[in-house]
Amino acid sequence: MKLEGRYIEAPGFIDLHAHLREPGFEESETLATGAHAALHGGFTTVCAMPNTDPAIDTAALVKEVYARAPGWAEGARVWPIASITRGRKGKELADLVELAQAGAVAFSDDGSPVDDARLFRSALEYARSAGRVVIEHPQDLALSAKGVMHEGSVSARLGLPGMPAAAEETAVARDIALARMTGARVHLTHLSTSGSIDLVRRAKADGVSVTCDVTPHHLAMTDEWVAGSRAFAWEVQDEGLRGVPYDSSTKVNPPLRTRADVRALWAGLADGTVDAIATDHAPHASTKKDVEFDQAAFGISGLETAVPLILGGVRAGWASLPTAIAALTTGPARVLGVDPLEGDHVVIDQEAEWVVTPESFFSLGKNTPLMGRSLIGKVDIAVIGSTKRRGGQRVAKAIAGR
Amino acid sequence: MKWTRRHVLDTDDWSRDEIETVLDQTRAMIEILQRPIRRAPPLRGRTVILFFAEASTRTRVSFELAAKALSADVTNITASGSSVEKGESLYDTVRTLQALGGDIVVMRHASSGAPYFVAERTDAAVINAGDGWHAHPTQGILDAYTLRDALGDLDGKRIVIVGDVLHSRVARSDINTLVPLGVRITLSGPPTLMPMAWRCGQPPREVTYEPDLDRAVDGADGVIALRLQRERQESGLLPSLREYSRVWGLTAERVARMRPGAPVMHPGPMNEGIEIDSAVAHGAHSLIETQVTNGVAVRMALLYLLAGSGPAIPVEERA
Secondary structure (H helix, E strand, O other), rough: OEEOEEEEEEOOEEEEEEEEOOOOOOOOHHHHHHHHHHHHOEEEEEEEOOOOOOOOOOOOHHHHHHHHOOOOOOEEEEEOOOEEEEEHHOOOOOOHHHHHHOOEEEOOOOOOOOHHHHHHHHHHHHHHHOOOOEEEOOHHHHHHHOOOOEOOHHHHHOOEEEEEEHHHHHHHHHHHHHHHHHHHOEEEEEOHHHHHHHHHHHHOOOOOOEEEEEOHHHHHHHHHHOOOEEEOOOOOOOOOOOOOOOOOOHOOOOOOOOHHHHHHHHHHOOOOOEEEOOOOOOOOOOOOOOHHHHHHHOOEEEOOOOOHHHHHHHOOOOOOHHHHHHHOOOHHHHHOOOOOOOEEEEEEEEEEEOOOHHHHHHOOOOOOOOOOOEEEEEEEEEEEOOOOOOOHHHHHHHHHHO | OOOOOOOOOOOOOOOHHHHHHHHHHHHHHHHHHOOOOOOOOOOOOEEEEEEEEOOOOOHHHHHHHHHHHHHOOEEEOOOOHHHHHHOOOHHHHHHHHHHHHHOOOOOOOOOOHHHHHHHHHHOEEEEEEEEEEEEEEHHHHHHHHHHHHHOOOOOOOOOEOOOOOOOOOOHHHHHHHHHHOEEEEHHHHHHHHHHHHHHOOOOOOEEEEEHHHHHHHHHOOOEEEEOOOOOHHHHOOOOOHHHHHHHHHHHHHHHHHHOOOOOOEEEOOEEEEEOOOHHHOOOEEHHHHHHHHHHHHHHHHHHHHHHOOOOOOHHHHOO
């Protein structure tokens, strides 16, 4: 990483967790629009989650994702993640060895945790021999039940069913126990609670091969956002800016948590407990979001706002810039067990102010509570394998002239 | 004070002045209702649309009587209970409401927050007639009116709310309306039917939780029993209705522990013999029927105030 005035030059970012929706849900996103959005957000590599229709659970489908993904001229490099179980149904294992041979970079049933602990154990044993990490979405479905937001004082006030922090933490504890037993690499994605971070910190101290990531929205927003607050966790108050209560763009799983949880995620980043920042980019067509809060789909379109959110926390002093950049580059590379890619790099303008509008997104998913908001920090150039540049011409020239 | 609110979505951010303005207006409406011809002209030429997406005869009829007593034209829209199951989306209904061009939309909906969705997308003023577990503002105000009528100044009074607070929009609106008037609230009921945060250190201002109902009612100035939905037992939140009625049912003995003459209220419809004994429901201290009568006047007061709060800013001209 290099700093040049207002510009940060860094290796290309790797997103461990994005939903690119193709095949099956092309009204929400396609491999092309998703890859384009990723590059726009500074991610030169994006890992595509397999909760598509059909789910990516055969070698042929993994190859199909590679074939359909756009070339580097159009967007980020797309790496498919394959499902752990056939059809993501949590009943029988997919052919994990073949999937790895076909190019699946990891396994995950993201969105649906593997509820059956015995099956999950088998998945870990298999993934270990296939040399791939298992990315688990930790959630006890019985405990989270019909919850639509974090269970706490805000859900009590709004009269919305809550998902308790314990629904995540009990699953994290189970997954750590299974990682310890099998020796397989388990990656816990989008951790959102203080208790989860504590469990991973202790497991790592014990030498368990567990890693984890957090999302930019869980690093920046709290459950008060569901009630209409638009104050970032590091801001004292709203400064007159308020959203409407029950805005479904704030509905995400895991849910936005309390300020104390947000602080714990940053503390985890700072002390190395958290390995990576992953977007959990979850684009949705407006028909899935322009409905009652409890009926709306979960998810935030996050690829193109990750950088300004993270820089906001860094400016507030909640983590150092090198720590944040590492969580976007070497951290995710280590989780996947790959070397950082030579040549990929990005240039970020730390001071550029821009307004989030539907037109400012390459993603088809305009679902973000940041819509209409002015943010600071923008990716100016993203270079993949030294071949393609994007971003502000002025800076492109400056770089070329160096 | 001058009335400035466009909508009645929740009373959680209302000032004491605003609540008292509605209570004073309600008193004037009660006088109209006591006349031989129960009709006044202020809403003549205005259209009130009753949009009840969740079954409720009582509240709908109360609003209908209120609107007609003020000479408004009243139209009913019944919609499917759940937009997703039945195919018509709330978004579609809102477009219809907007096209119909009513002045005031009164809505009941099973999803918490649905009135905010509608208010954002129509030019009409929106009155929340109950949304999910969230709020039932007119019930909160009519309970405040009924209590003030019975007890006088509510400052320093302590009211018990007993039952399924977790799933109760009535409890939330009672809290939000009574606390600004100086009332202290004691909640009682099974721990599984209380919001966790309210039991564990983060209750709303002036609200405490006392699981033992006998202790909760001791010396209280009044009690509001909530309706218990039978499905709470099936979903594992209650061991049995029999046990519930023994531990948290409102009996004559428990009523006798309150201050002499302390009123008993219930938002209806009641499960007599479960959350409230018949003898208590129909006893000397019961104000349950008075609540129903006052409900019409409170709704008239709000319709009147909203109709006078100036023209809407059309949706397309909002920032």
